[in-house]
Amino acid sequence: MLERGEVANSWRRERWPSLRLLTPNWLSRLPGHHYDGPEPDGYMTMAEVTEFIERFAKVSRAPVRTGTEVTRVRRIDDGYQVMTSNGEIRCRALVIASGACNRPTVPELAAAVPESVEQLTPFSYRDPAQLADGGVLVVGASATGVQLAAELRRSGRPVTISVGEQARMPRTYRGRDVLWWMVASGIWDQRYDEVDDLDRARRLPSPQLVGTPERTTLDLNVLTAMGVEPVGRLAAIRDGTALFSGGLRNVFALADLKLARLLTTFDEWADDEADAPERFAPTQVPASARLQLDLRRGEIRTIIWATGFRPDYGWLDVPVLDPKGRLRHDGGVVDSPGMYALGLPVLRRRKSTFIHGIEDDARDVTNHLAHHLDGMVE
Amino acid sequence: MSTTVVNGVNVQALLDAREVLKGAPEAAQFVWRASSKWQKGVHSTTTIQNFFGLGEEQTHKSESVFDADHPAVFAAEDNGITPIEYLLVGLASCLTAGVASVAQNRGIQLRSVESTVEGNHDIRGILGADSDVRNGFNDVKVTFTIDADASKEDIEALVAQSQKRSAVFDALTNPTNVTVEVA
Numbered sequence A: 001m002l003e004r005g006e007v008a009n010s011w012r013r014e015r016w017p018s019l020r021l022l023t024p025n026w027l028s029r030l031p032g033h034h035y036d037g038p039e040p041d042g043y044m045t046m047a048e049v050t051e052f053i054e055r056f057a058k059v060s061r062a063p064v065r066t067g068t069e070v071t072r073v074r075r076i077d078d079g080y081q082v083m084t085s086n087g088e089i090r091c092r093a094l095v096i097a098s099g100a101c102n103r104p105t106v107p108e109l110a111a112a113v114p115e116s117v118e119q120l121t122p123f124s125y126r127d128p129a130q131l132a133d134g135g136v137l138v139v140g141a142s143a144t145g146v147q148l149a150a151e152l153r154r155s156g157r158p159v160t161i162s163v164g165e166q167a168r169m170p171r172t173y174r175g176r177d178v179l180w181w182m183v184a185s186g187i188w189d190q191r192y193d194e195v196d197d198l199d200r201a202r203r204l205p206s207p208q209l210v211g212t213p214e215r216t217t218l219d220l221n222v223l224t225a226m227g228v229e230p231v232g233r234l235a236a237i238r239d240g241t242a243l244f245s246g247g248l249r250n251v252f253a254l255a256d257l258k259l260a261r262l263l264t265t266f267d268e269w270a271d272d273e274a275d276a277p278e279r280f281a282p283t284q285v286p287a288s289a290r291l292q293l294d295l296r297r298g299e300i301r302t303i304i305w306a307t308g309f310r311p312d313y314g315w316l317d318v319p320v321l322d323p324k325g326r327l328r329h330d331g332g333v334v335d336s337p338g339m340y341a342l343g344l345p346v347l348r349r350r351k352s353t354f355i356h357g358i359e360d361d362a363r364d365v366t367n368h369l370a371h372h373l374d375g376m377v378e
Numbered sequence B: 001m002s003t004t005v006v007n008g009v010n011v012q013a014l015l016d017a018r019e020v021l022k023g024a025p026e027a028a029q030f031v032w033r034a035s036s037k038w039q040k041g042v043h044s045t046t047t048i049q050n051f052f053g054l055g056e057e058q059t060h061k062s063e064s065v066f067d068a069d070h071p072a073v074f075a076a077e078d079n080g081i082t083p084i085e086y087l088l089v090g091l092a093s094c095l096t097a098g099v100a101s102v103a104q105n106r107g108i109q110l111r112s113v114e115s116t117v118e119g120n121h122d123i124r125g126i127l128g129a130d131s132d133v134r135n136g137f138n139d140v141k142v143t144f145t146i147d148a149d150a151s152k153e154d155i156e157a158l159v160a161q162s163q164k165r166s167a168v169f170d171a172l173t174n175p176t177n178v179t180v181e182v183a
Ligand SMILES: Cc1cc2nc3c(=O)[nH]c(=O)nc-3n(C[C@H](O)[C@H](O)[C@H](O)COP(=O)(O)OP(=O)(O)OC[C@H]3O[C@@H](n4cnc5c(N)ncnc54)[C@H](O)[C@@H]3O)c2cc1C
Pocket: A002, A003, A004, A005, A006, A007, A008, A009, A010, A011, A015, A020, A021, A022, A023, A028, A068, A069, A070, A071, A097, A098, A099, A100, A101, A102, A122, A144, A309, A315, A342, A343, A344, A353, A354, A355, A356
């Protein structure tokens, strides 16, 4: 196992300090390794999740070579040549487990933002004190966007949030963590070959959730009540003015309808132990959402791009990427003999990108890998 | 997809086209065209027959001609609807087509789909009477009345999905680069 940094590198280096997992402690488990502290319903801080993964690496005696960056992978006769910062390795099979979120995705229109406005991503964001005094535009309202918008609003700044597609969720439902329902009702176990539109399932935004000791919901209604101003999807920046879509009402309607369908699925599955079914108020549409914002006027000092993450395959010199730069694979079996992947969205199951989701995928993928190696030996 | 549902939309053809065009983005490039001619006063006629798509010139079954004018309250002859009303025609027909297609795809039998579209327009903008008032609509409201074999939630989801996939809804709600030149 080659790791460019330390064990749990992404949690140490690529997250903002106040972040906690949005998956509850009891769910954030690895094979044979689970949370055994006093707060099973709590959410790990970055220090805690780092410690948790470190401990797993120790207990499982994972053969990790830290400080070893893979700089190039090429196909050779019966396997792959791997160039690293610590020399060359040859192997017959290889698993790409380099993560789905190596880089923040920033839309091209960021290039048109006036220089007077500072731009941050979830990788460069640390805390509100780092920002200039004044207004903030957060672009994106999935988990990262709503969490940063709330934190910045609490620091006293005027915050505008640009909302595209979102997966609205209450933190708890019928007395239990909403993710308990995702697991118990089988939704997160749904396999990639059972999903209607796999392409779409793999592009779904992260659930609009935050992990806090109070187990609070953080949807657009909560943000609006805090004084955060929602606007439509950022469509263009023209002559220094940000232009937002007028379709906000429908974005809200889609999220509300989808949430209602999800809750109905939970209700159909529920046992008698659960509290009574709940329904949540529709997302409030502002009387007139702003359609434009002049970025040169000084009202907005900072833009935060909470527009998702993507993997980085700059080191992969094997033709296995599609025209959009995504890895071509079938349930983690990459389109090149002996090459495998783990940790990508809906790799084999809806839970694939979550910490607890890796176990079942890893078993399937390593089985395939073992067969591949057996075949080579025979 | 249910085959017993008959809304008259060939969804299979659309789904097939989607698969084919995924691998052939060039063929997906369409150009829609209209030619307009001034008549008299604010009356003009716009003709539409040809367009480009699937890599070649295409022709509608027949030519369509649209008259646009202003009503008598604008001291015009009212030879046709006003240009901005054509946007309402576009929006209503696009969303309605979307409702029918999504319903077909989801196996929902439609019995009737009616809608009214209202565009609120402060004409002080176009008259130059107040520079703070925009020229276009302030807001647009579409109200659907749908009779179908489906729950209220399913019908709301139809209408929401139709907006999500609507060309005209997108063109009205998002900015578009427009170039106007003199040939
Ligand atoms: C902001 C954010 C919040 C999240 N919150 C949760 C949550 O609450 N709960 C949850 O279950 N999941 C959460 N996730 C998903 C989380 O990323 C995964 O659960 C988990 O980290 C995936 O593990 P991984 O090992 O596949 O990828 P990563 O954790 O990204 O690990 C990949 C490793 O590969 C190393 N690497 C990359 N490229 C190279 C190279 N070229 N050479 C050598 N080493 C390399 C990296 O340094 C890194 O250590 C979150 C993700 C993000 C971005």
